Amino acid sequence: MATDRIELRIKRQDGPDAPPRWEEFSIPQRPKMNVISALMEVRRHPITADGRMTTPPVWDANCLEEVCGACTMIINGKVRQACSALIDQLVQPIVLEPMTKFPLVRDLVVDRQQMFDALKRVHAWIPIDGTYNLGPGPRVDPNVQQAAYSLARCMTCGCCLEVCPQITPLSKFIGAAAISQVRLFNMHPTGKMHARERLEALMGEGGIADCGNAQNCVHACPKEIPLTESIAAVGRQTTAYALKRLLGA
Amino acid sequence: MGVQPKTIVVGGGLAGLMTVIKIAEAGIACQLFSAVPVKRSHSVCAQGGINASVNTKGEGDSPQIHFYETVKGGDFLANQPLAKGMCEAAPGIVYLLDRMGVPFNRTPEGLLDFRGFGGTLYSRTAFAGATTGQQLLYALDEQVRRFEAEGLVEKFEYWEFLSVLKDEEGICRGIVAQNLRTMEIQAFPADAVCLATGGNGLIFGKSTLSMVCTGSAASAVYQQGAIYGNGEFIQVHPTAIPGEDKLRLMSESARAEGGRVWVPKDGKPWYFLEEKYPKYKNLVPRDIATREIYYVCRALKLGVDGKDMVYLDVSHIPAETLDRKLGGILEIYQKFVGEDPRKLPMKVFPGVHYSMGGLWIDYEADSNGNVVAGSPRNHQTNLPGLFAAGEVDYEYHGANRLGANSLLSCFYGGMLAGPAMVNYATGLERSCGAVPASVFEAERQRQEEACSRILTLSGTENPFVIHKELGEIMTDNVTVVRSNEKLQATDDAILAFMDRWKRIDINDAAKWANQAVSFTRQLWNMLEVARIITLGALRRDESRGAHYKPDFPGRNDAQWLKSTLATWTPSGPEFTYGPVDTRFLKPEARKY
Numbered sequence: 001m002a003t004d005r006i007e008l009r010i011k012r013q014d015g016p017d018a019p020p021r022w023e024e025f026s027i028p029q030r031p032k033m034n035v036i037s038a039l040m041e042v043r044r045h046p047i048t049a050d051g052r053m054t055t056p057p058v059w060d061a062n063c064l065e066e067v068c069g070a071c072t073m074i075i076n077g078k079v080r081q082a083c084s085a086l087i088d089q090l091v092q093p094i095v096l097e098p099m100t101k102f103p104l105v106r107d108l109v110v111d112r113q114q115m116f117d118a119l120k121r122v123h124a125w126i127p128i129d130g131t132y133n134l135g136p137g138p139r140v141d142p143n144v145q146q147a148a149y150s151l152a153r154c155m156t157c158g159c160c161l162e163v164c165p166q167i168t169p170l171s172k173f174i175g176a177a178a179i180s181q182v183r184l185f186n187m188h189p190t191g192k193m194h195a196r197e198r199l200e201a202l203m204g205e206g207g208i209a210d211c212g213n214a215q216n217c218v219h220a221c222p223k224e225i226p227l228t229e230s231i232a233a234v235g236r237q238t239t240a241y242a243l244k245r246l247l248g249a
Numbered sequence: 250m251g252v253q254p255k256t257i258v259v260g261g262g263l264a265g266l267m268t269v270i271k272i273a274e275a276g277i278a279c280q281l282f283s284a285v286p287v288k289r290s291h292s293v294c295a296q297g298g299i300n301a302s303v304n305t306k307g308e309g310d311s312p313q314i315h316f317y318e319t320v321k322g323g324d325f326l327a328n329q330p331l332a333k334g335m336c337e338a339a340p341g342i343v344y345l346l347d348r349m350g351v352p353f354n355r356t357p358e359g360l361l362d363f364r365g366f367g368g369t370l371y372s373r374t375a376f377a378g379a380t381t382g383q384q385l386l387y388a389l390d391e392q393v394r395r396f397e398a399e400g401l402v403e404k405f406e407y408w409e410f411l412s413v414l415k416d417e418e419g420i421c422r423g424i425v426a427q428n429l430r431t432m433e434i435q436a437f438p439a440d441a442v443c444l445a446t447g448g449n450g451l452i453f454g455k456s457t458l459s460m461v462c463t464g465s466a467a468s469a470v471y472q473q474g475a476i477y478g479n480g481e482f483i484q485v486h487p488t489a490i491p492g493e494d495k496l497r498l499m500s501e502s503a504r505a506e507g508g509r510v511w512v513p514k515d516g517k518p519w520y521f522l523e524e525k526y527p528k529y530k531n532l533v534p535r536d537i538a539t540r541e542i543y544y545v546c547r548a549l550k551l552g553v554d555g556k557d558m559v560y561l562d563v564s565h566i567p568a569e570t571l572d573r574k575l576g577g578i579l580e581i582y583q584k585f586v587g588e589d590p591r592k593l594p595m596k597v598f599p600g601v602h603y604s605m606g607g608l609w610i611d612y613e614a615d616s617n618g619n620v621v622a623g624s625p626r627n628h629q630t631n632l633p634g635l636f637a638a639g640e641v642d643y644e645y646h647g648a649n650r651l652g653a654n655s656l657l658s659c660f661y662g663g664m665l666a667g668p669a670m671v672n673y674a675t676g677l678e679r680s681c682g683a684v685p686a687s688v689f690e691a692e693r694q695r696q697e698e699a700c701s702r703i704l705t706l707s708g709t710e711n712p713f714v715i716h717k718e719l720g721e722i723m724t725d726n727v728t729v730v731r732s733n734e735k736l737q738a739t740d741d742a743i744l745a746f747m748d749r750w751k752r753i754d755i756n757d758a759a760k761w762a763n764q765a766v767s768f769t770r771q772l773w774n775m776l777e778v779a780r781i782i783t784l785g786a787l788r789r790d791e792s793r794g795a796h797y798k799p800d801f802p803g804r805n806d807a808q809w810l811k812s813t814l815a816t817w818t819p820s821g822p823e824f825t826y827g828p829v830d831t832r833f834l835k836p837e838a839r840k841y
Contacts, residue, residue, distance in 0.1 A: 056764065064497070068289040126391070128349055
């Protein structure tokens with residue numbers, strides 16, 4: 001779509017308790033712009049399409065290479081990173097909204113702390129003895145490494161939670177990202193030794209049993225992480241572990 | 250000291266997290282401050298890998314060779330005991346990361362795989378696809394989360410560092426920080442503080458760095474008396490994708506895996522790096538490759554389509570190899586440019602990438618030149634009690650950093666800074682708790698007032714516009730090719746920006762999540778450091794590493810084998826020059 005201007009509609013909200021409002025902007029288009037560079041242009045000229053001076057819109061961003069996850073928002077109805085949303089691939093007016101499954105901070109910024117808390121809850125780490133020089137780590141089959149790497153690219157962006165019907169203000173479902181991390185750490189030769197701590201964390205309220213199998217997560221993941229495979233694999237692990245626990249093994 | 254010491258680390262990238270881990274491992278509590286959730290720190294952008302001379306390929310590599318190549322790569326400006334210590338520690342560091350679960354690429358035998366990189370002919374670089382920095386950061390983030398769960402680490406994310414607290418004797422006793430949501434400004438007393446706040450690429454407007462890399466924290470402590478070293482040495486990476494919002498890095502690993510740089514000449518590809526450097530070919534150090542690309546595009550006017558652009562070509566490499574070893578960066582190119590680099594050569598141009606300079610730090614070496622482990626002098630700035638680690642410090646890389654040495658210096662820096670802070674803090678006679686609260690309140694008040702002044706700026710200037718203009722002139726005049734005339738003009742322009750800064754219209758009075766206030770404060774701090782970079786370059790009449798002046802084309806060891814040391818004064822940086830510790834390797838001609 002080769003227009004010489006970009007029409008933006010941004011959902012603004014001054015704070016969690018303030019009423020939302022819409023503001024429209026019309027800015028000049030240059031080649032190869034993305035949503036972030038459009039927002040930067042607005043920030044340099046914070047004037048709405050009807051000529052009103054306004055405050056610079058507030059948004060989260062850091063790496064702008066789709067590896068940090070910060071600039072996730074809803075663009076034309078789809079949750080994704082604003083940095084990799086190229087203007088000439090988007091229908092105009094381009095509509096920007098904050099994610100809806102997390103507490104709103106201001107404008108396009110939300111608070112995703114619950115995702116980091118979830119990583120704590122499932123013990124998403126390898127419990128090493130210490131940072132002393134203890135020699136090389138365990139040998140790893142290159143195929144296992146490739147599988148682990150594909151899971152390890154999760155940047156905690158929240159796309160999978162945003163599209164999940166099981167994530168609601170009333171539910172406590174932990175979401176696909178943390179479940180997939182359990183699979184990652186349970187796959188590692190050292191991590192495996194502590195698999196049951198992670199499985200137990202997923203067996204309580206809001207755990208893996210709350211997955212409704214809508215499979216939206218895997219389609220929304222910008223890093224193409226096989227989230228539904230992870231949920232299935234961890235589901236099998238929890239079943240096996242529960243059975244073992246029942247039999248007192 | 251009777252009570253448990255208090256420590257603070259500012260910055261949650263690799264260096265900050267490693268510092269925290271070392272402190273927590275000693276059983277000491279640590280508060281970790283970061284302007285972003287630490288998992289989103291700039292370290293995620295590092296792509297190619299981390300150097301360690303493990304010599305698994307029968308090439309005869311050793312830490313000694315790594316050390317030599319690091320010092321030569323840095324054009325002999327690095328203090329050698331620290332660089333040597335880093336290279337010797339490297340194999341152990343990579344093994345540690347491996348134990349933490351970093352999914353490093355493997356050989357068929359299941360061992361760590363290593364690849365080549367710039368400035369070396371050895372396979373020395375361990376890697377996890379082409380998102381190594383992300384994978385390393387996640388591994389440390391996970392270890393820190395474990396300490397957080399145990400109660401040893403307390404995170405303050407979305408808090409911005411404003412200044413250090415200094416007691417009556419000028420000793421650093423904590424920090425003042427602002428909550429970026431509530432905008433509350435608070436004093437946090439501590440016995441030892443470490444800044445691990447990264448680089449300052451945003452001074453150049455567009456760079457390969459993340460949005461948080463304004464260098465604001467380093468600038469703030471420089472304005473409080475910390476010495477800033479070698480500021481003029483800015484690395485411009487040879488291969489980045491130009492963008493409207495930033496320059497996206499195309500890792501050196503693309504060339505390490507066989508990628509070739511060329512431009513069309515007389516209807517045929519001209520592999521100018523291979524022709525001029527038959528030994529190192531496309532893997533000459535970054536400063537050299539960047540200058541060659543500039544020469545081809547600007548002097549010979551042979552850039553692709555007559556533009557500032559050369560080809561970086563991996564299309565001859567099998568797609569399976571590319572996906573396994575470079576997948577992450579090829580995905581970036583495809584997503585942001587819309588072309589498949591497996592089929593078409595990528596179009597790239599140099600972009601600002603790394604600051605070799607930064608806060609001056611000390612170290613203690615024994616009579617053999619080995620760094621004394623645990624010495625409180627290690628990584629301590631000239632402000633007692635304030636430490637620095639990672640890109641924010643001026644050590645390790647001299648006048649030019651070798652690829653895949655930055656992740657390494659972050660780890661090694663953290664491994665030295667953590668124990669140094671613990672030993673410094675436990676050795677204090679008077680703890681921060683014994684300092685009168687009025688001392689802390691005075692500094693907090695000063696920051697509160699500075700913030701209020703910004704909130705009431707009601708002129709006509711837009712801070713984001715000033716920033717854009719600053720970036721343009723810095724990129725034009727203070728990067729690859731420098732002249733005294735243009736450097737002087739740039740400093741004049743920075744002074745004019747400082748004047749315009751006072752006439753900013755803040756245009757957002759909100760007392761909640763106000764990004765304009767935070768950015769405006771950081772803009773001033775960027776301007777202060779822009780002067781260090783520009784004036785440091787103006788004074789250094791020679792060419793060394795990344796600093797190149799055609800009017801002074803040679804390296805001049807007699808006059809300039811010195812560290813640049815900038816001290817803040819109200820009228821601008823005051824420069825002195827310190828010796829460089831070259832006890833192991835005598836400077837020699839730098840040829841590739």
